[in-house]
Amino acid sequence: xxxxxxxxxxxxxxxxxxxxxxxxxxxxxxxxxxxxxxxxxxxxxxxxxxxxxxxxxxxxxxxxxxxxxxxxxxxxxxxxxxxxxxxxxxxxxxxxxxxxxxxxxxxxxxxxxxxxxxxxxxxxxxxxxxxxxxxxxxxxxxxxxxxxxxxxxxxxxxxxxxxxxxxxxxxxxxxxxxxxxxxxxxxxxxxxxxxxxxxxxxxxxxxxxxxxxxxxxxxxxxxxxxxxxxxxxxxxxxxxxxxxxxxxxxxxxxxxxxxxxxxxxxxxxxxxxxxxxxxxxxxxxxxxxxxxxxxxxxxxxxxx
Amino acid sequence: xxxxxxxxxxxxxxxxxxxxxxxxxxxxxxxxxxxxxxxxxxxxxxxxxxxxxxxxxxxxxxxxxxxxxxxxxxxxxxxxxxxxxxxxxxxxxxxxxxxxxxxxxxxxxxxxxxxxxxxxxxxxxxxxxxxxxxxxxxxxxxxxxxxxxxxxxxxxxxxxxxxxxxxxxxxxxxxxxxxxxxxxxxxxxxxxxxxxxxxxxxxxxxxxxxxxxxxxxxxxxxxxxxxxxxxxxxxxxxxxxxxxxxxxxxxxxxxxxxxxxxxxxxxxxxxxxxxxxxxxxxxxxxxxxxxxxxxxxxxxxxxxxxxxxxxxxxxxxxxxxxxxxxxxxxxxxxxxxxxxxxxxxxxxxxxxxxxxxxxxxxxxxxxxxxxxxxxxxxxxxxxxxxxxxxxxxxxxxxxxxxxxxxxxxxxxxxxxxxxxxxxxxx
Numbered sequence: 001x002x003x004x005x006x007x008x009x010x011x012x013x014x015x016x017x018x019x020x021x022x023x024x025x026x027x028x029x030x031x032x033x034x035x036x037x038x039x040x041x042x043x044x045x046x047x048x049x050x051x052x053x054x055x056x057x058x059x060x061x062x063x064x065x066x067x068x069x070x071x072x073x074x075x076x077x078x079x080x081x082x083x084x085x086x087x088x089x090x091x092x093x094x095x096x097x098x099x100x101x102x103x104x105x106x107x108x109x110x111x112x113x114x115x116x117x118x119x120x121x122x123x124x125x126x127x128x129x130x131x132x133x134x135x136x137x138x139x140x141x142x143x144x145x146x147x148x149x150x151x152x153x154x155x156x157x158x159x160x161x162x163x164x165x166x167x168x169x170x171x172x173x174x175x176x177x178x179x180x181x182x183x184x185x186x187x188x189x190x191x192x193x194x195x196x197x198x199x200x201x202x203x204x205x206x207x208x209x210x211x212x213x214x215x216x217x218x219x220x221x222x223x224x225x226x227x228x229x230x231x232x233x234x235x236x237x238x239x240x241x242x243x244x245x246x247x248x249x250x251x252x253x254x255x256x257x258x259x260x261x262x263x264x265x266x267x268x269x270x271x272x273x274x275x276x277x278x279x280x281x282x283x284x285x286x287x288x289x290x291x292x293x294x295x296x297x298x299x300x301x302x303x304x
Numbered sequence: 305x306x307x308x309x310x311x312x313x314x315x316x317x318x319x320x321x322x323x324x325x326x327x328x329x330x331x332x333x334x335x336x337x338x339x340x341x342x343x344x345x346x347x348x349x350x351x352x353x354x355x356x357x358x359x360x361x362x363x364x365x366x367x368x369x370x371x372x373x374x375x376x377x378x379x380x381x382x383x384x385x386x387x388x389x390x391x392x393x394x395x396x397x398x399x400x401x402x403x404x405x406x407x408x409x410x411x412x413x414x415x416x417x418x419x420x421x422x423x424x425x426x427x428x429x430x431x432x433x434x435x436x437x438x439x440x441x442x443x444x445x446x447x448x449x450x451x452x453x454x455x456x457x458x459x460x461x462x463x464x465x466x467x468x469x470x471x472x473x474x475x476x477x478x479x480x481x482x483x484x485x486x487x488x489x490x491x492x493x494x495x496x497x498x499x500x501x502x503x504x505x506x507x508x509x510x511x512x513x514x515x516x517x518x519x520x521x522x523x524x525x526x527x528x529x530x531x532x533x534x535x536x537x538x539x540x541x542x543x544x545x546x547x548x549x550x551x552x553x554x555x556x557x558x559x560x561x562x563x564x565x566x567x568x569x570x571x572x573x574x575x576x577x578x579x580x581x582x583x584x585x586x587x588x589x590x591x592x593x594x595x596x597x598x599x600x601x602x603x604x605x606x607x608x609x610x611x612x613x614x615x616x617x618x619x620x621x622x623x624x625x626x627x628x629x630x631x632x633x634x635x636x637x638x639x640x641x642x643x644x645x646x647x648x649x650x651x652x653x654x655x656x657x658x659x660x661x662x663x664x665x666x667x668x669x670x671x672x673x674x675x676x677x678x679x680x681x682x683x684x685x686x687x688x689x690x691x692x693x694x695x696x697x698x699x700x701x702x703x704x705x706x707x708x709x710x711x712x713x714x715x716x717x718x719x720x721x722x723x724x725x726x727x728x729x730x
Contacts, residue, residue, distance in 0.1 A: 058621050059393040061414025146561045147498065165505075165560050165708075251506030251562050256704050271384060272509065273693045274409050 043287075046280040054277030065277075072281035082282065085262045086289075088171050089240050092261075093293075095175035100235045101228060104183055108190030109220055122191075126184035133181075137248040140177055164250050170259040174245040182238070186231050193227035194220070229301045233294050240290045243267065262286045335422050339625035340370045341632065342396035346382075346615075347375040350584065350649040355400065357648075358641050362632055369628040376401055383409075383692075390415030390620065397623035398633055402449055402616045404440060405510065405685045409692060410618065411448050417619040420446035422630050432637060434656030439528075439684040440616065449616035450633060451654040453645060455579025456678035457518040457611045459598070462497070463591040465574040469495030478595045479602035481548045488557040491574035500557040502573035505707050509695040513685070514577050516702055518611040519545045521683045522597045526609035529698065530686040530728055537698070538721035544600045546713045550706045560707055579613045580650045580675040594674055605674070612682035614654065652679040688728040697723050 018025055050072050057063045076082050111122055128136055143149050146162035163169050197219065205215040221228075243263040246253040253260035253268075260268075262282055270279025345355035352375060359373045376399065379385035383406040389395040390413050402410070410416050419425040425447060430437045433451045440451045463473040469490040477483035488500030503515040516537075521527065524541040536542065552558040568576035569589045576582070577597070586592050596608040617636070623629050635641065642653035643662055650672055655661060659676050666673050688694065701720035705713040 056387065056391040056413060058390045058395075058414040061621065063412075063414055141564060145564070146559065161560060161708075167710075251504075252508050254505075254507050254703070255560070256708050256710060257507065257700060268696070271387070273690070273696065274387065274413070275693075 046283055049277050050280035050284050052277050054280070055274045056276060068277070072278050073285070075278065076281045076285060081257060081260060081265060082262070084257060085260045085265050085282075088259060088261055089289075091171045092175045092178070092242060093236060093239050095172055096179050096239050097232060097235045099175075099179045100182065100186055101231055103179070104186035104190050104231065105221070105224060105228070107183070108187045108194060109216060111187065112191060112194045122187075125187050128181045129184035131181075133244045134248065136181055137177075137244065140173075140249060144173060161255070165255040167255055167258040170250050170255060174242065174249060174259060177245060177249065178239065178242060182235070186235070189227055189231055190224060193224050197223035225301070229298065232297050232301065236293050236297065237290055240286065240293070335417075335630065336627040337625045338369055338627045340372070341398070341623065341625050341629050342372045342374065343398040343400065343632070344374055344376040344396050345400040347378075348581075348649075351400075354645050354648045357644055358636050361641075362635055366628075369625070369631075371628075371632055386410065386415075386618075387413070390622075393622050395620035395622045397619060397625065397629040398636075399618050399620065400452065400615070400636070402618035404449060404614060404616055404687065405691045405695065407440075407449050407616070407618070407691075408442065408687060408689050411442060412689070415621055416448040417621055417623065417626060418446040418448055419450060419619060419630075425630075428634060432656070433654045436654065436656070436682070436684075440687065442687055443689070449618050450637060452615055452617045452637060453649075453651045453653050454679050454682050455581045455613040455651055456675055456682045457514065457577055457579050457597065457613055458675065458678060459501075459595045460568060460576045460578055460582065460586065460592050461595065462568065462571065462574050463593050465491050465495040465497050465571070466593075469493075469574075471495075473593060476593070476595060478598055481544075481551075481598055481600050483602070484548075484598045485551060485555075485557075488552060488575075489555070492557055495574055497572065497574040499559050499563075499567065499573040501552065501575040501577065502559055502563050502567040503577055504562050505553075505558075505560050505703070506562050507696075507699055507703055509692050509699055512695060512699055512702060513611055513613065515549060516545060516706075517685075518577060518597045519548070519599075521609045521611055522603070523599050525607070526681065526683050528683060528686040530688055530694070530724065533688075533725065533728060535721035535724050538717045541600075542717060543713055546702070546706050546717065548598075548600070550709065550713060553707050554709065580652065580672060581613075583650050583671065594671070596674075596678065606677070608678070609681040609683050610678055612679075612684050614682065614684060650675075652676060654679075656680075686728075690727045694724050694727050697727065 014022065051067060051069060052065045053068050053071075054065050055063070107125065111118055111125075115121075141148070141164070144163040145151070146165070148162075151158040151162050159166050159169055163173050201219045201223070202215055205219050210218060241263050242261050246259045246261050246264045247267070250259040253264050263286070266279040266282050266286075269282070270276040343355075343359070345351055355373050359371050363370050374396070376382055377385050377389075379388075382399075382401050383403055386395065386399060386402065386406070387409065390410060395415065407416065419429065422428075429440075429447050429450060433440075437447075437451060440447060440449050442448050459478055461473075461476060461478070466473040466476055466487075469487075471477070471487055471490055477487055491497045491500050504511050517529065520529070520537060520542055523545050524536065524539070527536045527541070529535065529537055549558070553560060563572060566585070567573035568578075569586055571590065583592075596603075596605045597610055599608065617633055619626065619629050619633065637653070639655075639661060642655055643665070645651060645653055646662055646665055650669070652658060652675060658679055659666060659673075666676060685691065685695070698720055701716040705711045705716035
């Protein structure tokens with residue numbers, strides 16, 4: 001009896017540590033390791049770096065990286081470039097998110113109905129999304145540079161300075177570019193969500209005498225609410241992390257740093273200038289900001 | 305919510321990963337260790353040819369100290385690739401494409417070997433390069449780079465566009481700022497060029513090396529941006545250069561947007577500011593001529609200094625066989641190897657005896673004579689702490705005041721000088 005109790009004891013301890021089905025840990029382990037290695041470890045290491053005057057060094061090199069406490073955060077918060085970058089994120093989100101949600105919802109609804117060349121249009125909207133950013137930026141440079149097609153078409157109405165070197169227009173152009181490039185993906189999300197709205201609801205609204213527009217607002221928009229939450233949260237997260245556009249489209253955050261983004265500054269300070277502690281502080285502040293905005297979105301949009 | 309036992313497990317894994325990442329062997333290599341080594345060289349076709357030839361010549365007579373050569377991995381810039389390789393401990397023994405502006409950063413990272421630590425290090429470098437070698441010394445008095453080859457920057461001009469604009473294409477008026485500006489006006493209004501000159505107006509830290517800096521060096525008779533910790537650009541000479549460029553931008557003779565492709569090779573721009581590496585690129589596409597960079601009141605060509613656009617050779621601390629690396633480095637910059645470099649690439653070896661060492665080359669290639677003459681008076685970027693940050697700050701002030709004109713040049717340069725003075729001292 002006592003021996004049986006002793007034999008059962010380790011099994012109980014295992015069960016208390018790993019639960020009823022320990023094999024579940026085995027199945028989850030690859031993803032958990034991936035998550036830890038690729039996301040969690042760098043994230044926590046970035047927090048650690050942000051409290052030091054950190055720089056990258058050769059393995060085994062004897063270097064001094066003084067602890068600076070919240071010094072990096074204080075400097076970031078006082079840095080005029082960071083202020084511009086945050087302002088740019090706000091401009092970007094104000095233009096990009098409503099346009100993304102509005103256009104992708106309307107276009108998905110149109111593409112869901114029986115129109116001619118539906119497959120062609122679906123593919124056409126998706127092409128920019130799968131095109132390499134460098135190639136897509138090349139096209140926009142050809143369109144919007146001072147010697148570009150749009151300026152030529154506008155003639156005397158073209159802005160001076162032209163779009164990409166205009167302090168007022170550079171950020172809106174970037175926001176429009178990202179909207180255009182990502183639209184195909186969000187249309188797909190909405191197309192999938194549209195299949196879940198019961199057809200009976202449309203029939204009922206028709207019986208009640210609703211016009212197609214009334215039925216769009218009374219049936220489609222509420223039916224797409226969960227998808228809209230996903231689109232908004234995804235658009236905010238990817239939007240707040242924009243980098244390729246100031247890097248390539250506006251020649252390194254130009255004009256006069258007026259299109260820099262927080263991620264572009266992370267690259268400049270962390271990689272080009274080897275001040276990763278300072279860059280990490282920007283990254284952590286950005287992560288906090290995105291979490292806050294996403295939390296607010298969820299709170300507002302998930303309310304019944 | 306995560307239970308405490310799960311949190312403990314996660315923390316254990318993270319901690320073990322952290323400890324693993326913190327590890328790393330020390331570099332036990334010494335300056336006399338011999339054996340096989342690896343090197344990286346630039347990936348342009350002419351330098352690849354030179355690299356392959358030099359490595360083959362070495363390997364033929366050094367069976368126990370074989371050299372393996374690879375092109376530097378692709379990246380936005382060589383400096384970023386090398387910086388990342390230092391951190392990862394994957395640098396080869398030698399990199400034949402080390403930018404002097406990045407040396408202070410690589411040195412701080414513990415990535416470079418002091419060449420002065422070799423018994424004949426200083427004497428070899430100074431014997432080959434002469435007085436110019438001092439520009440490549442680090443603030444601690446040691447050499448962490450071997451000055452290798454320069455591309456003294458000059459003004460290339462398109463002879464066809466100049467002729468079309470009725471400007472003497474053999475001896476064009478480009479000596480003074482006034483001459484340069486009226487020539488620039490003519491090539492745009494009559495020569496059919498979109499731009500007189502089109503240096504990249506983008507904000508990368510290295511762009512001043514191809515607009516402001518060569519002209520500043522010439523105007524100031526050979527000064528660096530910073531000397532003895534004091535910014536030199538906030539001076540009458542610096543302001544004269546800045547205001548000259550500002551006129552080119554204001555009069556739309558130099559575009560404020562980056563060109564799509566090489567504006568000079570495609571005939572969009574009548575002039576370019578570049579070194580002799582570009583000759584093979586332009587030959588067959590443009591009928592080009594070359595002139596020294598202008599100065600305010602004009603100077604004799606033999607008195608003009610310019611930016612070197614030099615690349616050095618760095619020995620990296622991950623190298624186990626540093627003895628072989630040092631011997632191979634000396635072999636690669638010997639008179640024979642330098643001659644091959646000149647012959648294959650047209651770039652100027654950093655030798656004090658350049659013109660006299662290769663007389664037959666320069667008589668066969670008269671186009672390169674001017675560059676060789678300029679090479680003797682080439683000036684480097686200052687070797688100071690936070691060099692990249694310093695150039696980025698300068699570029700920001702220059703963009704704001706000269707290219708886009710949203711602030712006065714005097715104030716922008718004054719502010720930048722104060723900022724940079726603090727930066728290079730830290």
